[in-house]
Amino acid sequence: MLQYFTRSLLGLIVVLFVVSIITFALMHQVPGGPFASEKKLPQTVLNNLNAKYKLDDPVWKQYIDYMADLVIPRITTGEWKYSVTNDYLFNIKLPVGDNTTLRWMNFGPSYTDRTRSVNGIFKAHLPVSFQLGLAAMFVATVIGIPLGTVAALRKNTIFDYFSMSVAILGVSVPAIVLGPLLQYVVAVELKWLPTTGWGTFEQLIMPAFALGFAQSALIARLTRASLLQVLNEDYIRTAQAKGLRNHQVIVVHAMKNAMIPVVTVMGPLFAALLTGTFVIEKVFGLPGLGHYFVVSINQRDYATIMGTTLLFAFFIVIANFIVDLTYVWLDPRIRFD
Amino acid sequence: MSSIDASTERVGEALPEPIRLAQETERSRGPWLDAWRRLIRNRAAIVGMVVIAAFILIAIFAPQLTNYTYAEQNYLAINTAPKWVIDLFPKMKEVGQEMGYVRVNNDYRFGTDALGRDLFTRIIYGARISLAVAFIGPLTSLLVGTIYGMVSGYVGGRTDNIMMRIVDIMYAFPTLLLIILMMAFFRASFSQSEYGTLAYQLNKIDAAFGGMLFIFIGIGITSWMDTARLARGQVLSLREKEFIEAAHSIGVSDRGIIFRHVLPNIMGPVIVRESLAIPRYISLEAFLSFIGLGVNPPTPSWGSMISEGAQAIKSYPNQAIFPALALFLIMFAFNFLGDGLRDALDPRATKV
Numbered sequence: 001m002l003q004y005f006t007r008s009l010l011g012l013i014v015v016l017f018v019v020s021i022i023t024f025a026l027m028h029q030v031p032g033g034p035f036a037s038e039k040k041l042p043q044t045v046l047n048n049l050n051a052k053y054k055l056d057d058p059v060w061k062q063y064i065d066y067m068a069d070l071v072i073p074r075i076t077t078g079e080w081k082y083s084v085t086n087d088y089l090f091n092i093k094l095p096v097g098d099n100t101t102l103r104w105m106n107f108g109p110s111y112t113d114r115t116r117s118v119n120g121i122f123k124a125h126l127p128v129s130f131q132l133g134l135a136a137m138f139v140a141t142v143i144g145i146p147l148g149t150v151a152a153l154r155k156n157t158i159f160d161y162f163s164m165s166v167a168i169l170g171v172s173v174p175a176i177v178l179g180p181l182l183q184y185v186v187a188v189e190l191k192w193l194p195t196t197g198w199g200t201f202e203q204l205i206m207p208a209f210a211l212g213f214a215q216s217a218l219i220a221r222l223t224r225a226s227l228l229q230v231l232n233e234d235y236i237r238t239a240q241a242k243g244l245r246n247h248q249v250i251v252v253h254a255m256k257n258a259m260i261p262v263v264t265v266m267g268p269l270f271a272a273l274l275t276g277t278f279v280i281e282k283v284f285g286l287p288g289l290g291h292y293f294v295v296s297i298n299q300r301d302y303a304t305i306m307g308t309t310l311l312f313a314f315f316i317v318i319a320n321f322i323v324d325l326t327y328v329w330l331d332p333r334i335r336f337d
Numbered sequence: 338m339s340s341i342d343a344s345t346e347r348v349g350e351a352l353p354e355p356i357r358l359a360q361e362t363e364r365s366r367g368p369w370l371d372a373w374r375r376l377i378r379n380r381a382a383i384v385g386m387v388v389i390a391a392f393i394l395i396a397i398f399a400p401q402l403t404n405y406t407y408a409e410q411n412y413l414a415i416n417t418a419p420k421w422v423i424d425l426f427p428k429m430k431e432v433g434q435e436m437g438y439v440r441v442n443n444d445y446r447f448g449t450d451a452l453g454r455d456l457f458t459r460i461i462y463g464a465r466i467s468l469a470v471a472f473i474g475p476l477t478s479l480l481v482g483t484i485y486g487m488v489s490g491y492v493g494g495r496t497d498n499i500m501m502r503i504v505d506i507m508y509a510f511p512t513l514l515l516i517i518l519m520m521a522f523f524r525a526s527f528s529q530s531e532y533g534t535l536a537y538q539l540n541k542i543d544a545a546f547g548g549m550l551f552i553f554i555g556i557g558i559t560s561w562m563d564t565a566r567l568a569r570g571q572v573l574s575l576r577e578k579e580f581i582e583a584a585h586s587i588g589v590s591d592r593g594i595i596f597r598h599v600l601p602n603i604m605g606p607v608i609v610r611e612s613l614a615i616p617r618y619i620s621l622e623a624f625l626s627f628i629g630l631g632v633n634p635p636t637p638s639w640g641s642m643i644s645e646g647a648q649a650i651k652s653y654p655n656q657a658i659f660p661a662l663a664l665f666l667i668m669f670a671f672n673f674l675g676d677g678l679r680d681a682l683d684p685r686a687t688k689v
Binding site: 015018019022023026027029030031032168169171172173174176177179180181183184188189195271274278279282283293294297298305309312313 | 426427428506512513514515517518519521522525526616620623624627628629630640643644646647650651654657658661662664665668669672673676
């Protein structure tokens with residue numbers, strides 16, 4: 001188990017490195033740069049800017065500089081002067097010396113927004129995306145698992161048909177469709193919830209639902225199929241034969257095993273939620289990180305592209321990793337070695 | 338029915354009656370025909386097929402169905418709506434009413450957008466993009482994935498190992514980020530390519546298709562892994578079967594075995610997988626167009642129309658809702674058909 005843990009953790013780091021290399025190479029291949037706007041800058045200004053952000057260096061050197069800033073921790077003493085070029089994500093005070101601090105992960109300054117560092121953008125906007133993602137995940141499981149369970153337990157009844165109709169509806173309405181529809185019906189017509197904005201609980205409900213509903217449909221279908229299969233197993237009959245109560249059989253014996261295939265899709269599902277956040281943020285006017293990801297690509301804001309890509313990649317990879325670990329808990333037969 | 342074909346073929350042959358009958362029944366069977374029969378007994382799948390067929394007809398005959406082109410702007414008819422649309426959406430108020438702001442123009446069936454373009458025309462032309470993605474997306478994924486998976490599974494050994502490691506890495510890779518980066522890369526770098534180079538030619542083809550070529554390439558690059566894994570698994574289980582061994586023993590070449598004996602046997606599951614993935618491709622295209630990395634404007638895509646319409650959803654809901662409904666309908670239809678195909682081609686799976 002420990003061996004498996006370390007090995008997949010190493011694999012995770014390798015993937016992130018590959019992502020960083022590909023992203024860096026791709027974005028520097030794209031013609032144009034962060035300072036190539038419609039309004040042409042004077043050549044000297046452009047030269048100075050390129051020199052300041054070290055854009056004249058060969059790409060491999062830029063990459064190494066960037067990664068060194070990001071990965072290698074720094075220890076500073078004495079007075080620390082903050083600027084956008086040295087804004088670190090982690091600042092850990094060490095108990096020795098005069099103001100000794102361990103600083104780690106500098107994503108660099110944003111190239112287009114001169115007053116902010118990429119870390120500053122993260123701090124301001126990541127919480128929004130994260131809360132939205134978690135809320136959507138919550139919606140997806142809270143709707144999906146009960147629907148699928150009811151459908152499986154009452155197979156070929158009206159409950160089953162209803163649940164599966166909801167499920168097929170859910171698979172057919174991506175966030176891009178459900179977002180505007182909900183916004184119109186619930187916010188504009190019925191005026192139950194605010195149309196756009198961020199900050200209150202009411203403003204979270206609609207985006208979370210729009211994002212989570214499609215995923216709930218997926219979970220419902222999978223739960224149903226998997227639970228039906230499990231209910232046919234011998235050990236379920238054994239449990240019933242020895243006189244356990246019905247709900248005990250289902251909750252203790254069947255559900256845990258039926259959840260294994262459901263958990264496997266949680267990883268890809270999380271990635272799908274990410275796609276959705278880009279859309280949902282735009283439709284509902286939320287100040288999330290997805291906007292910065294898309295805009296930075298169009299503006300060739302190199303540091304922000306790298307930062308957001310690595311951050312999103314990190315979350316996806318971590319989600320897959322957690323999914324892997326959950327297997328072991330759900331199915332003790334799976335031993336990674 | 339094919340029994341009729343069989344009998345017309347045999348006209349004139351003086352076969353004794355009972356034998357001919359026996360042969361006919363034998364001919365009419367076959368896994369594909371069985372699957373087809375199961376498919377057309379499934380009502381949901383039929384509905385799906387009808388809707389898709391309707392969309393295909395609309396896409397083909399789009400120029401005949403409308404008097405406008407999708408890029409034509411009428412500056413005198415910006416953000417207008419016909420009467421029935423205003424009646425449909427209670428919060429839309431026509432000019433003249435209290436707080437009314439929508440100008441009525443019954444020339445345009447669904448109204449016009451913020452640039453004075455006919456919404457109806459743009460929606461029916463948008464069907465072309467979605468349908469093209471629905472057919473070419475699975476095709477690219479099928480082609481790359483099946484060949485990759487079959488080779489990997491059939492060759493086996495170290496080659497298999499390396500090929501599958503590559504798939505593993507691609508799996509762990511956040512493909513969505515990759516596809517967005519690639520789209521930006523294609524768009525920007527190919528548009529500045531020099532005359533006569535391959536990049537220039539590709540960009541010209543892409544421009545001719547309104548930006549779809551790069552979407553296909555993007556989908557192709559990021560969606561073949563599932564199919565490859567499935568094909569490999571199928572090949573692995575088939576490789577040990579007697580009929581493959583028999584083919585080997587009578588001296589059929591590897592290529593012959595792969596294409597004549599293995600391929601037909603793995604097509605069922607692979608097709609099911611791909612048909613279930615179609616809605617995903619459609620929504621991927623809509624998503625890319627939504628964030629501005631899909632088709633080139635002014636080519637209409639439902640995704641970009643929803644994106645534009647969502648900005649004005651309070652005042653002109655028709656601009657976002659109509660394309661959204663179109664997207665919903667086509668995804669619904671493909672989901673129905675995909676489910677039907679799964680039940681038809683893989684009857685065991687339904688017995689769960």
